[in-house]
Amino acid sequence: MSFTIAQVVTEKEKANFLKVAHDIYILDNNWIAPLNKQIHNIFEPAKNSYFEHGCARRWILKNAEGESIGRIAAFIDNDKKKNNQLHAGGVGFFECINDQCAANLLFDTARTWLEENHVAAMDGPINFGENDRFWGLLVEGFTEPPFTTNYNHPYYRQLFENYGFKDYYEMTSNVIDLEKPLDERFERIWSRVKEKNNVQFRHPQKKELNVFAQHFKEIYNEAWQFHEEYKPITETRALKFAKEIRVLFIRKMIPFAFIGDEPAAFLICTPDLNQIFKEFKGHIGPFQLLKFLWRSRNDFAWYRKRGILTKGHAIAIGVKPKFQQCGLETGMIMSSLEDVRKLGFKSIELRWAGDFNPKINRLHSAVGAVRARKHITYRFIFDKNREFKRYKPISMERSRIG
Missing domain, CATH: 3.40.630.30 (Gcn5-related N-acetyltransferase (GNAT))
Known part of the structure; x- marks a missing residue:
């Protein structure tokens, strides 16, 4: 042929x-x-x-x-x-x-x-x-x-x-079933975290997305520093990300943790818009866009009340290294859990647990998340005499959540 x-x-x-x-x-x-x-x-x-x-x-x-x-x-x-x-x-x-x-x-x-x-x-x-x-x-x-x-x-x-092509690294996505109770140990950790007076969990307002961008940038640049291909996120990129999130924004799905007044961690979840966009078949004209924006008001209420929107996905989670033993990951999940359930969400997919990052994999397992899918990122080296090396693992001592 x-x-x-x-x-x-x-x-x-x-x-x-x-x-x-x-x-x-x-x-x-x-x-x-x-x-x-x-x-x-x-x-x-x-x-x-x-x-x-x-x-x-x-x-x-x-x-x-x-x-x-x-x-x-x-x-x-x-x-x-x-x-x-x-x-x-x-x-x-x-x-x-x-x-x-x-x-x-x-x-x-x-x-x-x-x-x-x-x-x-x-x-x-x-x-x-x-x-x-x-x-x-x-x-x-x-x-x-x-x-x-x-x-x-x-x-x-x-x-x-x-x-x-050779397997450079693997990424698993795991689903939390919100219709099932989380492990009792999470309740215990959550109780301990709440007892610490200097720990607060806040959910940003849509009108405060510039502040959200600054906090996101600060946490990201500390949390991702041990990543092999890390490059600092700029203020411009952080603001662009905040603007993109605005369309997907459900306040209770985006908890930030603070130690005193210092931003310490974030968990960014968004609704799975593919449940809505599936019927568009890739094409969204002006009328469809206006209809989507109208129906997305009040935390996508039109779609939620009709059972169209029931899934969310966590696209990023980060914790500053110095706060990684404070239970903030659990605290962020628990601070939002009941509100997200009340909104009608039945599952949250935790995305991109790289096999090079043992800590994020341990967290996914701890919350009872079940594997939904796996992706491989491949590498092909042009010089056949050059040694192939898989993505460098992040040690538990230095690893970040993300």
Whole structure:
């Protein structure tokens, strides 16, 4: 079978890049189309700040009949380049029919471009942006995915591994069933935490999101410092994140812990908008957007009262290292638990427990969370003589929650 591959340049090709995914999953009832505009904006320099320190390309693969049968994107984030460390680019938004030759051509094309730009490896599938969305290859849990969570066909794993990609790190997502009581030890820890007069749990107001951004930035930059690919979050990025959260904002799902007046920890949960967006099939026009915004008032009351919105997901949890023995993780969960239940939420998915982070995995286990899905982030090193190393584990003594 012959294939042709071409870079995405025109508006028509950009639309076709989005359409490829719809064609690949046309018979898969578990796939929920990401919002086309959200994917489109990732590759628009005016919309994505990562273009300030990086670049990206996209390609579409066609068969002999001219039908689009695959796609891939490649990108370089120069902020991740560090002295004496392997400089890895990324590939993502990969879709392909079940054909190894087709997949190899997509991977080869991305690799060639990355090598021409002096990159030594490619990680994938990843996002040209934050790693809390569109990250990793799904290998377990082929059910309806939460919002911005990668979903793919099971055969994609063979396409990646047969090409030569190796398991760089694994990320599990685990679900707390809110209709079941938590372990009694959490009640005991919660009682002890409440007895400490200098510990407070606060939930930000929507009108205070600038303050939220400052607290988030302060905690994040201390909590993530031992991460192998850590780079400090800037005030601009923190404010952008706060603006994004505004659309998803349910106050009682975002607890912050304070020791005295010092921000010490955060737990950021959002409603799973895929329960709402599923019917949109990736397209959200002006009328649909207005209807969504209207129905999202009062903590998404319209959707909750009709049983449409019952799931949430924790997208980030962080605790400053010096406060990691204070029970703040438990305190944040317990400070919100009853209110979240009263809002009609039946489950919370705790996302992205990396296998390199023993502390977050221990926390997921302690709250009785059950595995829902697993993603793998792969790495392919271009120089076959260079040693492959998995992502560096974070020691228990220095690990952070996140």
